[in-house]
Amino acid sequence: MPKLTCEVSASLLDALTRAAAESGESVDHIVSRALADALQVEHGTLFQVSTSGAIVEGLFGGVVSVGTLREHGDFGLGTFAGLDGEMIALDGAFFQMRADGSIHRAGDAMQVPFALVTHFAPQHQETLAPFVSMAQLLAALDARRDTDNIFFAVRLTGRFSQIHDRVACKAGEHETLVEATSHQAEFHHTDVAGTMVGFYTPPYARGIGIPGWHLHVISADFTRGGHVLGCAGEGITLEMERLDDFRLAMPETAAFLKADLSGDTEAALDTAERARR
Numbered sequence: 591m592p593k594l595t596c597e598v599s600a601s602l603l604d605a606l607t608r609a610a611a612e613s614g615e616s617v618d619h620i621v622s623r624a625l626a627d628a629l630q631v632e633h634g635t636l637f638q639v640s641t642s643g644a645i646v647e648g649l650f651g652g653v654v655s656v657g658t659l660r661e662h663g664d665f666g667l668g669t670f671a672g673l674d675g676e677m678i679a680l681d682g683a684f685f686q687m688r689a690d691g692s693i694h695r696a697g698d699a700m701q702v703p704f705a706l707v708t709h710f711a712p713q714h715q716e717t718l719a720p721f722v723s724m725a726q727l728l729a730a731l732d733a734r735r736d737t738d739n740i741f742f743a744v745r746l747t748g749r750f751s752q753i754h755d756r757v758a759c760k761a762g763e764h765e766t767l768v769e770a771t772s773h774q775a776e777f778h779h780t781d782v783a784g785t786m787v788g789f790y791t792p793p794y795a796r797g798i799g800i801p802g803w804h805l806h807v808i809s810a811d812f813t814r815g816g817h818v819l820g821c822a823g824e825g826i827t828l829e830m831e832r833l834d835d836f837r838l839a840m841p842e843t844a845a846f847l848k849a850d851l852s853g854d855t856e857a858a859l860d861t862a863e864r865a866r867r
């Protein structure tokens with residue numbers, strides 16, 4: 591990240607040092623937040639389109655365009671209208687990863703039924719210890735959260751020795767998420783240089799989000815990628831950002847307005863979004 595050097599009064603520096611000591615927050619974070627507030631730049635905000643409950647019920651019609659998503663973030667994940675593959679957004683480039691293994695840039699007009707995006711501004715960076723499973727990676731990510739109750743964004747960069755991912759196939763008419771992902775494409779890759787984009791959603795947000803970690807991956811040469819089901823890696827760089835502001839764009843489609851979204855989504859999300867045991 592770029593570095594800012596500037597002169598401030600002794601009293602301002604005093605107050606800043608005190609605030610950092612009392613809150614445990616880094617000076618970088620306090621200054622970034624204050625600047626973002628003063629300059630009215632969106633920060634620490636997760637923008638989500640539609641709800642996990644709607645996706646579980648099979649509401650795969652597009653509700654926003656990629657162009658609109660772009661206004662709310664340069665980094666994120668999601669899917670496309672009709673559950674046509676997986677989305678990953680990195681440094682402002684949006685990609686569609688399709689079940690036939692192809693990857694394309696997603697144009698601004700493409701429609702999206704579900705996505706999470708943010709303007710990624712990590713506060714924390716480190717190299718992770720080697721991990722041999724998804725469970726080990728997620729445990730390492732969990733250990734870096736100081737709370738279960740806000741959202742987090744992570745970027746994981748490096749050479750992954752193994753990646754098991756899936757790409758949703760276009761859903762049939764009236765299929766639910768569990769039905770549609772029962773015919774998903776799964777891929778096992780070894781030795782992939784690439785980037786994972788991920789979000790942590792708090793347990794209390796079930797029904798709106800997918801609780802826990804949700805990771806998508808794309809290779810550095812943009813030829814492979816999907817929704818991560820398993821992985822192993824060594825020397826992977828972790829960058830992490832706390833997201834304490836959450837915005838939900840609720841679809842205004844007739845399908846959403848009329849759907850019964852009162853059901854418990856936990857079992858369906860567990861089947862559809864995690865590796866099958």
Ligand SMILES: [Zn+2]
Pocket residue numbers: 667668676804805806817818
């Ligand atoms: Zn996913």
